[in-house]
Amino acid sequence: MSSSDKKTLFQKIWDAHVVTSIPDGPDVLYIDRHLVHEVTSPQAFAGLEKRGIGVFRTQNTVATADHNVPTINQHLPISEPLSRFQVDKLTENCRKFGVNLYGLGHPFQGIVHVIGPELGITLPGMTMVCGDSHTSTHGAFGTIAFGIGTSEVEQVLATQCLMQNKPKTMRINIEGELANGVLSKDIILYIISKLTMGGATGYFVEYAGSAIRSLSMEARMTICNMSIEMGARGGLIAPDDITFEYIQGRRFAPQGEKFEEAVAYWRTLFTDEGAAFDVEYTFDAADIAPMITYGTNPGMGIKIDETVPSLADIKEESNKASFDKSLAYMGLHPGEQLLGKEINYVFIGSCTNSRIEDLRLVAQFVKGKHKAPNINALIVPGSKQVEQQAREEGIDQIFREAGFELREPGCSACLGMNEDKVPKGEYCISTSNRNFEGRQGPGARTLLASPLTAAATAIAGKITDVRELI
Template sequence: MGKTLVEKIWDAHVVKSDVGFPDILYIDTHFIHEVTSPQAFDGLRKRGLPVFRPAQTIATADHNVPTLNQHLPIKEELSRYQVDMLTKNCAEFGVELYGLGHPFQGIVHIIGPELGITLPGSTIVCGDSHTSTHGAFGCIAFGIGTSQVEQVMATQCVLQQKPKTMKIEVNGELGKGVSAKDIILYIISQISAAGGTGYFIEYAGSAIKNLSMDARMTICNMSIEMGARGGLIAPDETTFDYVKGREFAPKGEEWDKALANWKTLYSDEDAEFDKTLHFNAAAIEPMITYGTNPGMGMGISQHIPSTASQTPSEQPSFQKALDYMGLEGNALLVGKPIDYVFIGSCTNGRLEDLREIADFVKGKQKAPHVTVWIVPGSKQIEQQAIAEGLDKVFEAAGFELREPGCSACLGMNEDKIPAGKYCVSTSNRNFEGRQGQNSRTLLASPLTAAAAAITGKVTDVRDMLKEPAEA
C-alpha cells in the first residue's frame, strides 16, 4: 500500500518508535518568539544545558511588538520585558535573532517562507498554534507547548503521537471576490471548529492547486481552527518557483539535489486516508463570521442561524456567542455598521494581500467613522510595499500602514480593539476578547475587509466588483 504525504515525511523523521509510546520525531527547524520561549530558556539554564542545535533554531519578535515607532522603547511594560528577555536569551544561547530593527524581522510564520528557511519535506515546530502555515510548502509543521519548546531546544526532537490523516479536496473554479480565506472559512463552517480534531489534513483538488503560495499559506494557517494538528499541500512547480533564490534556500548543486527529493513528495495514488472530504469551489461565496469561534461562519449573503436551529446541547453556548456579539439569529450581517478594519496577521499579512487591497481601494476613501490598520507581516513586505507605492495608495484612502507585527490579531500588544466595537479582521480567531477585552471580531478575507472599510458596514464585495454597465 502507498503512503500519504504526511506518512512519508513523518516516517523519514522518526528517530525511534515503540508500540504504546509516542514517536521520537526529529525536527529540522525550530522557530521561537518572545511569548513561549522564556520559560524554555530558563529550563535549559537550570539544567545546565545548551541549545542542542542553535543553527536550526531561528528567533524573531512579533507578538508583543508595537506597530508604530519601533525605533523607540516599547511602552507596555510586559511587552518590553518579553522582547528584552528574548534578546538576552538568544545572545546567551547563541540563537539567531531577527529582532526589532533587523531587516528580516516579522511574524514568525511569514519570515520563515520568505527567507527560504521553510522547505518542502521538512519538520517544523514553534510554540505557536499557527505553525501549520508552513505546511503550504509540503512539510509537517505544528505548534508545540512551552515544555516541548524546551524539549526541542535540548534534543532537536519532540515526543509526538502519529496523527490520523484527512484529505480535503476542493475542486472547480472560485467565483468573483472569493479568495483562499473564504475557502478555509467555508470548510471550517461546514465541518465545525472541532471537525479536524486528531487529524493532519492534506488539501488537494484543482482549486487548491491553482492557488499562489501566499494563498496556500492562508489555507494551511487556519487548519488549527478546525481542531487539526496541522495542514499541508503537496509541493509543485508553484512551490519550487517560490523557494528558488531566496536568502537561505539551497543553491547550485544543493538546489538540484533538494529539488529531486522534493518532487517525490506527494501522496501515492493507492495511499489511504483515515477520512476524505470533498467541496465544490463554485459553492463558496465571500465568507464572514458572526460568532465567537471560526466555525461560526457563513456566506455573506446568508442569514445568521437561529439558536433554535442548533441541537439542544449547543443552544446555550450558541446564544451566549450571539449575545456577546450583539447579534440576533435570522438576521443579515450585510449592512451592519462596523468600527475598525484590521488587515494583517500570519493569515493575511503578505505582499499579495497588500497588493490586492491597494488595487481595490485605489481612488476610494474609507468611511469617516472607521479606523483602518494595514499591518505587513514582515519588514521585507513593508519595504516592498513602500517601493511599489502601496503606502501612498493606502494613505490616500485613509488607511494607516503600520510596521510589522502580530498587531490586532490578539490583545497582546498596543493594538487593541476597544470594548463593544466591531472589527472586520483578516486574522484567524474571533474568540471573546481576542482583539481586546469585550471587542467583537468578524473574520473575513482582505477584500471583504476592505469593502467594509470603504462603506463603513459589512458589505458583499461582489457588489463593488461588478462590471460597469455599457453606455
C-alpha cells in the same frame, strides 16, 4: 506497489523523520526547523539554564519578536512594561544561548509564520515546530509543521527531537473554479464552517484538488494557517512548481545545483494514488462565497449574504451550548442580516493575511477610493520585508491616499498583546484567524473575513459583499 506500500504525503515525511519508535508509545521525531518567539520561549530557556544545558542545534533555530511589539515607532524603546520585558528577555536568551534572532530593528523581523517562508527557512519535506498554534501555516510547502507547548519547546531546544503520537489523516479536496471575489480565506472559513471548530481534532489534514492547486503560496499559507481552528494538528499541501518557484532564490533556500537536487527530492513528496486516509471530504469550489463569521469561534461562519443562524440550525453539541452566549457577546440575533451593518473598525494583518500578496490585493482595490469617515483602519504588514516591499511598490502611498495607515510589522490587533486593540462593544472586520471573546481587546467583537471583504467594508463603512463592487 501493493496497496499497503502506498503512502500519503504526511506518512512519507513522518517516516523520514522517525528517530526511534517507542513500543506502544509515541515516535521520537527529528525536527528540521525550530521557530521561537517571545511569548512561549522564556520558561523553555529558563529550563535549559536550570539543567545547565545549551541549545543543541542553534543553526536550526530561528527567533523573532512579533506578539508584543508595537506597530509604530519600533526604533524607540517599547513603552509598555510587560511587552518590553518579554521582548528584552528574548533578546537576552538568544544572546546567551547563541540563537539567531531577528529582533526589532532587524530587516528580517516579522511574524514568525511570515518570515519562515519568505526567508526560505521553510522548505518542503521538513518537520517544523514553534511554540505557536499557527505553525500549521508552513504546511503550505508540504511540510509537517505544528504548534507545541512550552515544555516541548524546551525538549526541542535541548535535543532537536520531539516525542509525538502519530495523528490520523484527513484529506479535504476542493474541486473546480472559485468565483470572482472569493479568496483562499473564504475557502478555509467555508471548510471550518462545514466541519466546525472541533471537526478535525486528532487529524493532520492534506488539502488537495484543482482549486487548491491553482492557488499561490500566500493563498495556500492562509488555508494551512487556519487548520488549527478546526482542531487539526496541522495541514499540508503537496509541493509543486508554484512552490518551487516561490522558494527559488530566497535567502536561506538551497541555491544553484543544490536547489535542483532539492527539487528532485521535493517532487517525490505527494500522496500516492490510492493511499488511504482515515477521512476524506470533497467540496465544490463553486459553492464557496465570500465568508464572514458571526460568532465567537472560527467555525461560526456564514456566506456574507446569509443571515445569522438560529440555535435550531446548529448541529455540533458543543456549539449549541455556547450559541446564545456567543450571540449575546457579539450583539447579534438569529435571522439578522450582516450585510449593510455599519461597523467602525477594520484590521488587515496577522499571519493569515499580511503578506505582500494580501497588501497588493487590498491596494489594488482601494486605489482611487477613500475609506468611509466612520472607519478606523489598521493595515499591519507581516514582516519588515513585506513593509519594505510595499513601500517600494508605492502601496503605502495608495493606502495613505485612501485614508489607511501602513504600520510596522507584528501580530498587532490579531490578539492585542500590544496597544493595538479594538474598543469594547465595537465590531471589527478582521483578516486574522480567531474571533474568540476578547481576542482583539476586552469586549471587542471580531468578524473574520478575507482581505477583500475587509477592504470593501472599509470603503463602504458597512459590511459589504465585494462581489457587488468588482
